[in-house]
Amino acid sequence: MRPHLIGHLDADCFYVSAERVRFPFLRGKPVGVLGNQGACVIAKSYEMKARGIATGEPIWDCQRKCPDGVYLKRDFRWYEVLSRAMLSLVRRFSPAVEYYSIDEFFFDANPGPGASPQAFAEALRNRVTEVVGVPVTVGIARSKTLAKLVSDTAKPFGALALTDPDAERALLARLPVSDITGIASRRAARLASLGIHTCLDFALADRKRVRKLLTVVGEILWWELNGTPAQRLCTDRPPHKALSRGGSLGGPTADPDRLLGWLARNTERLVEELEYHAVTAGRLQVFVMHWNAATGAHEIDLPQPTDRFDLLLDAAKHCFARSWVPGLGASRMHLIATRLRRPGFVQQGLFEAPDGRARAVAKLKREVNAKVGRFALRSGATLPLYDVYRDREQGYDVCDIRGKLCF
Numbered sequence: 293m294r295p296h297l298i299g300h301l302d303a304d305c306f307y308v309s310a311e312r313v314r315f316p317f318l319r320g321k322p323v324g325v326l327g328n329q330g331a332c333v334i335a336k337s338y339e340m341k342a343r344g345i346a347t348g349e350p351i352w353d354c355q356r357k358c359p360d361g362v363y364l365k366r367d368f369r370w371y372e373v374l375s376r377a378m379l380s381l382v383r384r385f386s387p388a389v390e391y392y393s394i395d396e397f398f399f400d401a402n403p404g405p406g407a408s409p410q411a412f413a414e415a416l417r418n419r420v421t422e423v424v425g426v427p428v429t430v431g432i433a434r435s436k437t438l439a440k441l442v443s444d445t446a447k448p449f450g451a452l453a454l455t456d457p458d459a460e461r462a463l464l465a466r467l468p469v470s471d472i473t474g475i476a477s478r479r480a481a482r483l484a485s486l487g488i489h490t491c492l493d494f495a496l497a498d499r500k501r502v503r504k505l506l507t508v509v510g511e512i513l514w515w516e517l518n519g520t521p522a523q524r525l526c527t528d529r530p531p532h533k534a535l536s537r538g539g540s541l542g543g544p545t546a547d548p549d550r551l552l553g554w555l556a557r558n559t560e561r562l563v564e565e566l567e568y569h570a571v572t573a574g575r576l577q578v579f580v581m582h583w584n585a586a587t588g589a590h591e592i593d594l595p596q597p598t599d600r601f602d603l604l605l606d607a608a609k610h611c612f613a614r615s616w617v618p619g620l621g622a623s624r625m626h627l628i629a630t631r632l633r634r635p636g637f638v639q640q641g642l643f644e645a646p647d648g649r650a651r652a653v654a655k656l657k658r659e660v661n662a663k664v665g666r667f668a669l670r671s672g673a674t675l676p677l678y679d680v681y682r683d684r685e686q687g688y689d690v691c692d693i694r695g696k697l698c699f
Contacts, residue, residue, distance in 0.1 A: 295455065297409055297432050298521065299401030300439035301382060301416065304427045304448040306395035307335035310371050311364055313425040322361040324354055328686060329542045330365055338448065368394075369688040377424045385416050390525045391696045398439065398525055401432045401453075409453035417451040433460070436523045437516035440473055441491065457519065464491035464517065474513055479506060491517060529695055532569060536628040537561040539689065542680065544583035544621030549676045551622060555612055556673035557680070558627045559605045561692070566629065567658065568694060572597035574631030576604060578611035581624040588615035597633045600650050601671070604629075 303309060307325040312318045322340035324333040332350050333340075343358040351363065375394045383389050386399035403412040413430040420428050431443025432453035438460060445463065446452040454460055469491055470480040482505060488494050494502070495517040503511040515522040537558045545551060555578075566573060577591035590611040598604065608627055616622055657669045666687055667674075680686045690699055 295434050295519070296521070297401040297434060297453070297455065298436050298439045298525070299386070299399045299413065299416070299430060299432045300436070300443045301378070301397045301399070301420070301428050301430050302443050302447070303378065303395035304429060305335065305337050306426065307366060307371060308337045309426045310374050313374065314370070318362060322358050324358075324361055324363045325366045326351060326363055327366065328540065333363070334366060365685045367685055368690050368693060372688075372693045374424055374426055375693070378420055378426065378428070381420050381423060382416065385412075385419070388525050388527050390527060391529075393696050393698050394690060394693055398436050400525065401439075409455060410451070413451040413453050417449070421449070434519040435516040435521045437472060437513055438519065441467060441471060444471065460519065461492055464495055467491040469494050472513055472517070474509060479510075482506070526697060529697060532571070532632060534628055534630045535562060535565045535569070535571075535573070535632065536626055537565065537691065538579070538624070538626030540624055541622060544623045546619055546621045547676070551612070551616065552609075553674045553677040554625055555608050556605060556671040557677060558625060559601060559608050560667070560670060562627050562629055563599055563601050563604065566599035571632040571634055572599045573604065573629035574633060575629070576607045576611060577628040577630070578608055578615050579626040579628065580612065580615040580622050582617060583621040583623050586617065586620070588617065590614035597631065601654065602650060605671070605673075
């Protein structure tokens with residue numbers, strides 16, 4: 293009997309490939325996709341990688357190594373369009389699909405009678421590339437962890453179904469243990485102290501010893517590497533325990549008005565997520581990183597769980613005043629909403645003020661922005677960020693792409 297199989301589809305150089313879909317002249321050229329402020333490369337083509345350029349490398353170093361490279365600012369709104377197109381196609385091939393990230397999907401990979409897993413992998417790879425225009429690699433194996441390892445080794449534009457235990461072991465024997473998703477450098481170092489260096493070493497290690505060293509997370513990976521699925525396909529995203537919005541401020545700033553603008557912008561983005569997931573926040577935290585790496589954070593319990601912009605902005609101002617060092621340039625800011633509650637599970641306060649007007653304003657703002665464009669209506673506090681809103685790429689970030697399990 294054929295074992296139940298899991299597939300993993302991963303786009304090759306997704307951000308670069310997405311740019312090549314709309315700008316075909318980029319094909320074959322060294323291409324780098326830059327972050328919001330254009331300071332570093334967040335994705336690069338294989339041609340640029342061959343020049344020794346690493347992800348996260350500053351643009352000035354990249355231009356020195358690759359002066360003939362084409363450098364583009366990222367556009368997550370466009371990337372999500374193609375991501376959704378890929379998701380739709382994978383769902384035509386499989387009854388169960390996990391939207392893992394913007395360019396990765398896990399799926400039930402059991403072909404119909406008479407069809408081979410290898411033919412299934414090749415058909416899916418070819419169809420996605422043909423319809424969407426993005427080259428992808430597909431790996432199929434007996435568990436999610438194995439499927440991802442198979443697809444990683446089959447890149448680029450590969451399709452490989454690995455279902456034979458002996459072939460699995462041969463693959464695991466040549467891969468370092470750090471190739472396993474969930475085994476970063478610190479865990480790899482702990483495993484090395486026990487003589488566990490390769491993925492096969494990990495799979496052959498004593499299960500109880502692995503659990504003692506890496507807790508239940510390590511034991512799950514142990515089962516997965518041995519071909520026993522221990523991680524289910526998440527076809528629906530689990531409920532959030534926290535929602536967060538924020539990021540880089542585009543350079544250090546100590547301007548109070550500009551900082552208030554960022555606070556209002558991130559609050560509006562946070563409200564979007566609260567409304568989308570139909571939850572209210574019972575606690576709000578503001579985290580600030582200064583230019584010298586000093587950090588500050590403060591949180592507050594809200595009188596009532598809420599998704600109202602005015603109440604959350606007041607709470608954010610309170611927290612920010614206790615997180616920011618006045619006069620010291622801040623470079624990053626994050627707003628984190630926790631103690632999330634669905635409206636039906638929120639007890640109303642005895643003396644809670646009616647919020648009919650605030651609700652009406654929020655509804656109008658939501659409807660106008662849905663029809664005209666994101667941030668068409670926004671808080672006046674964001675006016676000092678005119679340059680940010682003028683920049684089209686600043687209107688969308690990877691964390692604003694909903695439904696995926698991770699970034």
